[in-house]
Amino acid sequence: MSDEQAAIAVRDLRKNYGNKAAVDGLTLLVPRGTFYGFLGPNGAGKTTTIRMLMGLTPPTSGTIEILGLLMPERDVEIKSRIGLVPDESLLFDHLTGLEFLEFVGRMYLLPRGTARDRARELLSLFELDADTRKLIGEYSRGMRKRVAMAAALIHRPELFLMDEPFEGVDAVGARLMKDILLEQVRRGATIFLTSHVLEVVERLCERVAIIHEGRLVVEGQMRELRSGADTLEDIFVRVVGADRAAERLEWL
Amino acid sequence: MAVSARQQTAAIIWAQWRSFINRSPVLRRSFLLTGLIMTVWYGLWTFAAVSVASMCATEHAADLLDRVLIPGLLLITLYWQLIPILMASSGAGLDLRRLIVYPVPHRELFRIEVALRVTSAVEMLLISMGAAAGLLFNPTVPAWGALAFAPFILFNLFLASALRDLLQRLMGRKHVREVVIFGIVLISALPQVIVATGISPRLRGAFHAAVEFPWPWVAAGRLALAPDALAGANSAAALLVWCAAAWAIARRQFERSLTFSAGEMRSRERAASRPALAEGLYRLPSLLLRDPLAAMVEKDLRALSRSPRFRLVFIMGFTFGLVIWLPIAFGGERHGWMKDHYLTVATGYAVMLLAEVVVWNTFGFDRRAAQVYFVMPVRLTQVLIAKNLGAAFFIGLDAILITAMCAILRLPITAALAGEAAAVVIVLTILLVSIGNLLSTRNPRPVDPDHSWGRTSAGRVQAALLLLYPVLAGPIVLAFLARHAFETEWAFYGVMLFNLAVACTIYWIALESAVETAHENRDEIIGALSREQSLVAN
Numbered sequence: 012m013s014d015e016q017a018a019i020a021v022r023d024l025r026k027n028y029g030n031k032a033a034v035d036g037l038t039l040l041v042p043r044g045t046f047y048g049f050l051g052p053n054g055a056g057k058t059t060t061i062r063m064l065m066g067l068t069p070p071t072s073g074t075i076e077i078l079g080l081l082m083p084e085r086d087v088e089i090k091s092r093i094g095l096v097p098d099e100s101l102l103f104d105h106l107t108g109l110e111f112l113e114f115v116g117r118m119y120l121l122p123r124g125t126a127r128d129r130a131r132e133l134l135s136l137f138e139l140d141a142d143t144r145k146l147i148g149e150y151s152r153g154m155r156k157r158v159a160m161a162a163a164l165i166h167r168p169e170l171f172l173m174d175e176p177f178e179g180v181d182a183v184g185a186r187l188m189k190d191i192l193l194e195q196v197r198r199g200a201t202i203f204l205t206s207h208v209l210e211v212v213e214r215l216c217e218r219v220a221i222i223h224e225g226r227l228v229v230e231g232q233m234r235e236l237r238s239g240a241d242t243l244e245d246i247f248v249r250v251v252g253a254d255r256a257a258e259r260l261e262w263l
Numbered sequence: 264m265a266v267s268a269r270q271q272t273a274a275i276i277w278a279q280w281r282s283f284i285n286r287s288p289v290l291r292r293s294f295l296l297t298g299l300i301m302t303v304w305y306g307l308w309t310f311a312a313v314s315v316a317s318m319c320a321t322e323h324a325a326d327l328l329d330r331v332l333i334p335g336l337l338l339i340t341l342y343w344q345l346i347p348i349l350m351a352s353s354g355a356g357l358d359l360r361r362l363i364v365y366p367v368p369h370r371e372l373f374r375i376e377v378a379l380r381v382t383s384a385v386e387m388l389l390i391s392m393g394a395a396a397g398l399l400f401n402p403t404v405p406a407w408g409a410l411a412f413a414p415f416i417l418f419n420l421f422l423a424s425a426l427r428d429l430l431q432r433l434m435g436r437k438h439v440r441e442v443v444i445f446g447i448v449l450i451s452a453l454p455q456v457i458v459a460t461g462i463s464p465r466l467r468g469a470f471h472a473a474v475e476f477p478w479p480w481v482a483a484g485r486l487a488l489a490p491d492a493l494a495g496a497n498s499a500a501a502l503l504v505w506c507a508a509a510w511a512i513a514r515r516q517f518e519r520s521l522t523f524s525a526g527e528m529r530s531r532e533r534a535a536s537r538p539a540l541a542e543g544l545y546r547l548p549s550l551l552l553r554d555p556l557a558a559m560v561e562k563d564l565r566a567l568s569r570s571p572r573f574r575l576v577f578i579m580g581f582t583f584g585l586v587i588w589l590p591i592a593f594g595g596e597r598h599g600w601m602k603d604h605y606l607t608v609a610t611g612y613a614v615m616l617l618a619e620v621v622v623w624n625t626f627g628f629d630r631r632a633a634q635v636y637f638v639m640p641v642r643l644t645q646v647l648i649a650k651n652l653g654a655a656f657f658i659g660l661d662a663i664l665i666t667a668m669c670a671i672l673r674l675p676i677t678a679a680l681a682g683e684a685a686a687v688v689i690v691l692t693i694l695l696v697s698i699g700n701l702l703s704t705r706n707p708r709p710v711d712p713d714h715s716w717g718r719t720s721a722g723r724v725q726a727a728l729l730l731l732y733p734v735l736a737g738p739i740v741l742a743f744l745a746r747h748a749f750e751t752e753w754a755f756y757g758v759m760l761f762n763l764a765v766a767c768t769i770y771w772i773a774l775e776s777a778v779e780t781a782h783e784n785r786d787e788i789i790g791a792l793s794r795e796q797s798l799v800a801n
Contacts, residue, residue, distance in 0.1 A: 089366075106282055115365075117277075
């Protein structure tokens with residue numbers, strides 16, 4: 012697969028904080044039109060990677076190409092074609108859900124009327140229209156994820172970058188979000204998501220990558236990885252070296 | 264500016280406006296009221312701008328303009344700079360870093376930032392434009408008079424942007440946030456200090472010299488009223504230099520703020536910090552008490568000392584508390600009650616300050632974690648005693664620091680004065696925690712330990728305190744009256760000993776009542792503490 016065919020092409024990506032490498036020479040190709048899972052234990056460098064892909068954090072070294080365009084050289088064009096479900100810090104707490112969605116639509120240069128109409132429809136789709144006066148700061152964690160997801164959809168992006176999109180979302184909300192995401196993949200969009208819920212990743216993703224201590228340890232097709240009776244959890248535990256039988260506490 | 268950039272700028276300004284309005288629950292719910300308040304507010308400022316324009320346009324107002332223009336421009340600058348600082352320190356206003364993810368060209372972001380500074384001080388823009396329009400129609404003022412306002416406005420916009428970005432970044436760093444807020448608090452105490460102590464001739468001389476310096480408002484004022492081109496050239500040059508400097512600083516601060524991540528900074532600071540010297544202090548309760556009481560006190564000592572809100576109040580106790588009473592005690596007459604009992608007054612004031620964060624809403628910082636006290640095998644009596652011991656520890660530490668500060672400042676400190684202050688602090692603390700336990704179980708509310716501003720206890724508690732403080736001060740006043748009447752220290756300590764016995768009795772009765780309330784209202788307490796802290800309340 013060439014870099015042009017890839018939705019995301021990352022080469023030798025590095026991010027250092029002082030002497031510590033949060034991401035350490037990551038190389039990754041995400042094919043277009045795939046549901047891609049990006050996994051790793053806590054502190055593995057997933058969020059740092061996704062923040063670099065979003066253009067929030069500049070990499071220390073390495074190249075990022077998104078939808079065939081170089082980041083940060085073509086960042087405006089890239090940003091207009093991606094949808095983000097970031098961590099909660101990028102939501103505006105003092106706006107209502109409707110105001111926030113309309114604001115996001117306008118930032119993606121949708122006509123004001125269209126932005127407002129889509130905002131209403133998305134709010135209704137994600138069942139956030141019960142109290143339209145409620146501020147995002149007053150939302151529960153699941154509601155915040157849902158409004159972030161709605162914001163990611165408002166401009167029909169080609170690529171979704173999602174950091175733990177199902178965290179704190181109830182079963183009904185998670186099902187709704189999964190259905191919407193699968194529909195997006197069917198229409199040709201690419202989804203790149205991080206999640207700790209391995210069952211969800213196993214069910215949704217065609218390809219997965221696992222990073223550990225900033226380095227890529229496994230990458231491939233889900234069905235190839237799951238050869239035999241191995242579940243994704245088995246593979247994950249094995250590759251990140253979490254088999255700690257010898258370290259178990261005696262008194263336990 | 265391209266159409267896309269204009270549309271995005273409009274969206275951002277709209278979002279900033281909505282965020283501002285949404286901070287008030289009343290305004291958020293009433294479009295009519297919002298419209299009315301805005302009409303009245305900006306109507307008044309428009310009226311003021313028209314009045315300024317009319318004054319500046321008057322042909323015979325040369326003397327008046329000479330006297331008021333430069334001070335007026337200074338006031339405009341102060342207002343323009345203060346509002347963004349207040350907005351940044353209170354968390355109001357949009358954080359431009361959150362806009363990086365949207366398809367906004369990088370160069371446009373700075374323009375948007377500057378445009379937002381217009382919206383945060385529209386009032387001053389109105390007044391400036393009023394003054395410029397007035398000068399334009401004044402036949403005695405040369406044509407460039409009005410033009411002086413253009414660079415002056417730009418200077419203010421750039422400076423406001425720079426200050427806001429700088430402050431926002433500083434606020435994200437460990438300890439700096441407290442220092443900034445502490446600085447603001449100290450500045451607010453400055454007028455009182457000046458009124459009480461007066462201004463020294465040296466300071467007065469320095470002030471007069473500073474007035475002559477071509478500050479931006481001075482340069483703009485002189486340029487506006489310059490009688491000829493030559494006289495105006497110097498001021499114009501000074502103003503342009505100020506403008507360029509403000510632009511350069513604003514640009515640099517903006518770029519640094521865009522890539523600044525408070526989370527990253529904190530993790531670097533944590534990684535760089537050595538094991539705390541305070542560790543020994545935290546372990547102290549374990550030497551004196553048994554678990555689980557010791558564990559709970561230790562937990563509170565650690566948690567409180569890591570809370571920026573607590574740290575600010577604690578530091579204020581032995582600094583601001585001293586500064587605020589110093590001019591009152593030592594500014595006027597040579598001998599007075601305040602001067603003779605300065606240490607007692609300062610420590611008493613510190614106790615009241617600290618009570619706000621450790622007494623009146625004792626579960627506040629625990630927030631939803633407070634429910635562990637109901638599920639762990641500990642008695643609520645122990646929990647409240649642990650909280651009270653933690654509070655007493657910090658109150659005692661603050662009192663020691665105040666005494667040390669007084670010694671360093673060579674203020675009168677004797678063993679008798681220290682004993683008097685200690686007696687007052689002990690009795691006052693016991694009385695305060697008694698009432699605090701009752702209020703904490705009846706009016707709990709969650710408090711964000713990272714927010715340096717804001718009230719910690721509920722509004723009704725604050726109202727109750729207005730009545731409570733005079734009542735609580737009663738027994739202590741009685742001890743001082745006894746000393747005065749009998750002219751002996753024994754009378755003072757005798758009454759204070761009696762007060763101590765009464766305070767301890769009150770403490771045990773209040774503790775029992777508070778525990779009973781906590782058991783009865785368990786659901787309400789957990790529910791109240793589990794709610795997110797109201798955005799608007801902050």
